[in-house]
Amino acid sequence: MRDSQPKTIFLKDYQVPEFLIDHSDLHFTLAAEETTVRSRLSMRRNAESTVQDASLVLHGQDMRLQSVSVDGLALAPEAYKVDEETLTLFTVPDKFTLECVTEIKPQQNTSLEGLYRSSKMYCTQCEAEGFRKITYYLDRPDVMSLFTTTIVADKTSYPVLLSNGNNVASGENSDGSHWVTWEDPFKKPAYLFALVAGDLAFIEDSFTTCSGKDVTLRIFVEAKDLDKCDHAMQSLKRSMLWDEETFGREYDLSIFNIVAVDDFNMGAMENKSLNIFNTSCVLAKPETTTDATFQRVEAIVAHEYFHNWSGNRVTCRDWFQLSLKEGFTVYRDAEFSSEMGSRTVKRVEDVNFLRTVQFAEDGGPMAHPIRPESFMEISNFYTVTVYEKGAEIVRMIAHLLGDALFRKGSDLYFDRHDGQAVTCEDFVKAMEDASGKDLSQFRCWYSQAGTPQLHVTGEYSAEHSRYTLTVKQYYKAAQQHNQPVHIPLAMALLGEAGALRLQLQGAAPNPDTADNTELVLDVTEAEQQFVFENIPEQPVPSLLRGFSAPVQLQFAYSRDELMFLVSNDSDGFCRWDACQQLGVLALKDMIAAHQAGEDMQLDHRLITAYEHLLTDESLDKSMVALMLSLPSEAYMASIMEKADVQAIHVARMTARVEIAEQLQELLWDSYNANVLTVAYQADEQQIAARSLKNTALHYLMLLENEQVLNLCLTQYQQAQNMTDSMAALAALVNSSFEQQKQNALADFYQRWQAEALVVNQWLSVQAGCYLAGTLDRVQALMAHQAFDIKNPNKVRSVIGAFTANAVNFHQTDGSGYQFLADQIIILNTLNPQIAARLLGPLTKWKQYKNDSAALMRDALQRIMGEEKLSKDVYEVVSKSLQA
Structure with a gap:
């Protein structure tokens, strides 16, 4: 256990920086044993600071200081102090040039923060605080500087040398090395710095901006991956056009580079003009990539490009404001994806993720507002709350203001704060100033943790043709001190003939809805009533339409x-x-029956509903596939007072088998009707057809007969795309056809062993198998040549996939928990950021029944007992145990 607790940093303690850096001139010499970094920083005291005689304290970790000088004069050892995290210069002038020479060892940097090696290339990841592992610096987002970067490396091994901005000079040296100088004309904080050096190939395209400027677009990859870049390039061009048309944002440089990296903690990083991507988020072609990954690549390319304005040109003042850039940009990329495909399907997928993952986070020990009040390690706050809930907050503002005023507000925000590091308050203020609307109460969303509970009841008076909705908002026990928030509640009332015209008592007709059949109610109090006049029949309320607010809605609908x-x-x-x-109610009945030792019966109404879905040809096939999917085991666990994982699994599997048996004829018809014979396209129509076909296949495989087995094997053997191939393989892996399963797994690996991303899917489908014995299989996979615990993609594919496999992770003897604890202890020393993120399932120990909870807590205590816990892991474990 640590001797002392890591320091907690509080938002309330924010002070402006005591020094500023006007220009950063960096010189990297990349060599086999070490990298030498020479930094020349033009610095001055910050006139806005209240401390004008402060010593200069720079951030720095895991490096060796060779020399330090001020204005060309080397400093004596007594003039400065170096410790594990800082370099302190006791006395400096008001304006000066600081020069430091440091040595770092990127090849030993397994944290993948700062400058590190990925395979044979050098690359960087500096968000949030990785730059301090490169050189001594004021590594905070409100210190923005102009950067000039020179890179020197062996030309044969590293012919490509990249950094931010424009290539302004280059040359060769007599020793076989070469050099390139990059100059970024826009001020940026250190977290947006990037460097890449390697033997890379690229594809090139161009984009002409709305003002007629030509921009060169390049995607750099290993030569073997050149055939997997076209989709990302087209996604980039669509993103650039969409951002111009929707938000009026034009790209500001003459070049935009993307580099694909295999070892990467995140999905991608928006470094100014040099985006670095995890290979899993940029490489795509039909033979190796599923439909879901095609869509993910498009969304992430868009997300990182959109950051050029919402994150780079306007950045965050401090890391408490992280959602300022991430929430806003997630909202922007979600809107983009909605326009590129089905808006409804995209919305449902986002909400499903939010309700399953973010709502659980809101109710757990790591619960925090989208603008946290404190943290020990900022890497732990790159969360679904900051990103996805943050996006929902922006979506609500857009809903409250309307399209025109929201665009006016975003324009004002970008224009007012271009080149600045600002706060969430600045964003909301721009929206207020542009629209004239008072968002004072709405600000509570930024400072309150937890998910608002919205309890709604309805009462119909036939005598007065009146329908009354009573709405109560509150928070669960842990957040009872929270204030009521402003909730836009989109709703309609449905009658036998369709949506009813709405007239809210005391209000004029809604001018934004031509037929007055939908309203957005402003819920601002702990309890409110909304009375609708001239309602001719008992209606069924349609509430929270489009998921208009991130709340848990409770309305006592009958089945x-x-x-x-x-x-x-x-x-x-x-x-x-x-x-x-309907599925939740049916499963709850079955869970209760299983726990009581009684026969489980599936509510026939669910079968009827699914039958209607399969026979209604007017429906979007992607939506049918989504609606045919029962609530997940993770979601069922999150809404139960004390989750019984085994009972949930048995009930859900029993329900799925009965659905397959009762609807097998319709499922066969649906499968056959959606077999495509045309060339693969990752477009909306084809994705929808494959989605419904493979949903039907997975249901049919539960019947476990020879006819279905032959269907599945035929699809696997004849598949012309990875979507169909993986769907068939997953169905086989989760079946009792042991020989066919092993044959398919061996064949798949033999065919794709040279494609790392495809092998990751092979690993993941096995780790996610819900059959008994999966933990043993996972442990065997970790000894397989395809696994490398230093590679985050491999870790997520095996360990992460296993922890999401509820029935096997939550084994009654606690072996799944101890397995995870073992891996976290190992990763704590290799890659603390990944170790902390894997802790998520254990942090929810209070959510489970007593026996499981005790075993999960034991695993956390064993991790806590380790002598040298990183800040990342310590924060999550300590908060979980204190909950």
């Missing part, structure tokens, strides 16, 4: 009312949600 919504609601989200609620 027949849910059936009605599934068949009649015009809002795609509400139809899906009604289907999910």
